[in-house]
Amino acid sequence: MDVGCADCSLLSKLKFHRHCVELLAGVDIDCAAIRQRMHALAPLTCDYLQPASRPLTIELYQGSVTEREPCTRGFDLVTCIELIEHLEPWEVERFSDVVFGYMAPRAVIVSTPNAEFNTLLPGLTGFRHKDHKFEWSRAEFNTWALGICWRYGYTVDFTGVGEAQDSSVGFCSQIGVFQRHPELNVPVNNTPVEATVYRLLYKVVYPSLQDNNIFHRTLVSEVIYRAECLRRAWEEEEEEEEGVAGQTVYRCGRSVHVPLLRVWACPRVQALCADLHHLQEVLLGDSRVQLDANGGAVVLPGDEQEGEEEEEEDCGREEFAMRPAKCNIEEDWDAEIG
Numbered sequence: 001m002d003v004g005c006a007d008c009s010l011l012s013k014l015k016f017h018r019h020c021v022e023l024l025a026g027v028d029i030d031c032a033a034i035r036q037r038m039h040a041l042a043p044l045t046c047d048y049l050q051p052a053s054r055p056l057t058i059e060l061y062q063g064s065v066t067e068r069e070p071c072t073r074g075f076d077l078v079t080c081i082e083l084i085e086h087l088e089p090w091e092v093e094r095f096s097d098v099v100f101g102y103m104a105p106r107a108v109i110v111s112t113p114n115a116e117f118n119t120l121l122p123g124l125t126g127f128r129h130k131d132h133k134f135e136w137s138r139a140e141f142n143t144w145a146l147g148i149c150w151r152y153g154y155t156v157d158f159t160g161v162g163e164a165q166d167s168s169v170g171f172c173s174q175i176g177v178f179q180r181h182p183e184l185n186v187p188v189n190n191t192p193v194e195a196t197v198y199r200l201l202y203k204v205v206y207p208s209l210q211d212n213n214i215f216h217r218t219l220v221s222e223v224i225y226r227a228e229c230l231r232r233a234w235e236e237e238e239e240e241e242e243g244v245a246g247q248t249v250y251r252c253g254r255s256v257h258v259p260l261l262r263v264w265a266c267p268r269v270q271a272l273c274a275d276l277h278h279l280q281e282v283l284l285g286d287s288r289v290q291l292d293a294n295g296g297a298v299v300l301p302g303d304e305q306e307g308e309e310e311e312e313e314d315c316g317r318e319e320f321a322m323r324p325a326k327c328n329i330e331e332d333w334d335a336e337i338g
Helices: 009-014 031-041 045-049 089-103 115-120 138-152 212-240 260-264 267-272 276-284 303-322 333-337
Strands: 023-028 057-062 077-081 107-113 154-161 173-180 199-205 250-252 255-259 297-301
Touching (some): 009 023, 009 031, 031 057, 077 089, 107 115, 138 173, 212 276, 260 297
Antiparallel strands (some): 107 173, 250 255
């Protein structure tokens, strides 16, 4: 969960890490900032053509990070990027209790401007942004972070944004990476909480192979594609040398039969379905692919049949074009000119 997600720029990058993320959530008090870019989080065409093996859900909420919300509990990671400096000092204490005490994620990443770096920013007087309520020095940030660790059972590592100029100035923005200590007892807050205080603005579920319908459609499409590739490769070899030894594709009448074992041997098909018997069961129950009587080969229409149909259509068009046009309307040129 990204608290203070604003225009969702961080979530837009994290959505591409499908191998390790199953739920992304963002919350911000400014719903206009979320709505400006929230549709950029929608799935792309490639997400439907090649669904990932893991599911991904993205949820965006309007709400304050100083309020307890049940849906914010249970996250592995909470990020707070350049947010706390926008809070009033009394709100920082409330924010700390909500994030570290109530939400209690396994890890928290907090970044905030480093006030000591401001001397290197030309023309800057005061804070970096008009909405900043404060900007901490490194000592002030360290004091707050270590207090969090002592109170809520976390450890922290300090780093920063960009490259540190020197020991007297430090990073442009300072970062604290908090890890909940597994051996420490985290305080449990039993205060009654309202059912819902956040407002859901946007939710999208990405297609994944864990959905049976999507899995079957993807598998069948891949089988048809691989069968066509094998058929084309065989036809090219047949043109070069008639009667290729050990051919794995054969013609039966006007149809082309591609052994299912050869299709299943393709790495992409095996990645989708590791069992040949299961693959056969899926294909037998789908009308988009035809198997032979034994269920051991994929039957594809031959090019000869398609060519004959096209030839018949062409002949029909030529015959129609050669017929004299009959017209019962008598033209009166004199009347037309007049």
